[in-house]
Amino acid sequence: MSFIKDFRQLLKPYYWINILLSISYVTCKRTAVICNFLFPNTDCELDSRETEILFFLIIVVMLRTRKAGSVTMVNYLSASFVYTKIANLILWFYADIRYGLPYGALVILCALTLPEPTYIGPEHVTYFRGLQTLDEELKHHKGTTWLVCLYAAWHPACVNFAPVFAELSASYSLDNFKFGKLDVGRYPDVAAKFRIQDGPTSRQLPTLLLFTEGQEEMRRPQPDNTGKLQKFLFSKDNVKAAFDIDGIYQKCKEKLATSKNKKTD
Incomplete structure (x- = not known):
């Protein structure tokens, strides 16, 4: 099911055009026909410099995607x-x-006209x-589990995360599992209470807080043992x-079913 969903996503113009740009060189x-037309009087093989660039690209992509x-x-x-x-720009x-x-x-034109879906x-x-x-x-509703996003409307990372949070809320929201947002730019006392830096260079925006039984259970991003903020994508x-x-969704759903059965009894 996940593969089918990914495949449908890849059919969108943003992805297949970028794939073509990424493998163009x-x-x-x-390809012999194209190579002989674009590069006459040369072997249709990658030389040592081109191979080095491609190997370096593979290493960079592996490191960056793993880190992300x-x-x-x-x-x-x-x-x-x-x-x-x-890498393709350098090769061309x-x-x-x-x-x-x-x-x-062409890369600039695609970036301007085809934003990521x-x-x-x-x-x-x-x-x-x-x-x-x-x-x-x-x-007053301690039986409800809340996932709350502390954000600032002007912060780029918060803007990028907004559709992700909206999609999660549409997929997992229940009567006892809810999603909320609070703008720390408008309400700085919220940032003060939850120890969130709300400046332009803050790495704590957005911050996700999970509340169970009315108490904060966990958050992301969070500091490590030394107090250094751990990066979170x-x-x-x-x-x-x-x-x-x-897991939370399943537990909350079971609680709802149990409470309904008690009422019917």
């Missing part, structure tokens, strides 16, 4: 597109500046208006894994 150089925490095929591709296109310029310039212009659909998110509304909710898969969203 090797494909042209290794990519866990699906689409994640790997999205994380590697920038590096593969830069290395071969001939007349090919490098149009390729660079994001989730556009329903959401089940409660927007809290200040610290008091959050405290009241946690105090706010992708859908990473959030699901870090907070065990599937």
Whole structure:
């Protein structure tokens, strides 16, 4: 099922066009008809310099995607597109500046006209208006598990994470498992209470807080034993894994079923 979902995602223009751009040089150089047309009087083989560039690209992509925490095929591709296109740009310029310039212009044009697809659909998110509304909710409904996103509307990382959080809320929201957001830019007392730096250079935005029984159980990103903030990639898969969203959803669903059975009895 996951493979089918990834395959459907790859059919979107952003992905297959970027895949073509990422393999353009090797494909042209290794296809005899195209190679003889673009590179007459040369062997249709990769020379030592081109091979070095490609090996360096492979190493960079592996390191960066591993550091980013990519866990699906689409994640790997999205994380590697920038590096593969830069490598292809270098290869095209290395071969001939007349090919490098149009390729660079094409990459820029695609970047401007084909942004990476994001989730556009329903959401089940409660927007809290200040610290008091959050405290009241946690105090009076302790049986509800909350995943709360502290964000700032002007922060780029928060803007990028918004569709991911909305998609999670649409998929996992229950009567006793809810999703909320609170703008620390508008309510700085929230940032103060939860020890969140809300400045332009803050690495704590967004911050996800999991509340069970009215108390904070965990958060991401979080500091390590030395107090240093641990980096966290706010992708859908990473959030699901870090907070065990599937496990929480199943437990909350079982509690709802149990409470309904008691009422009917």
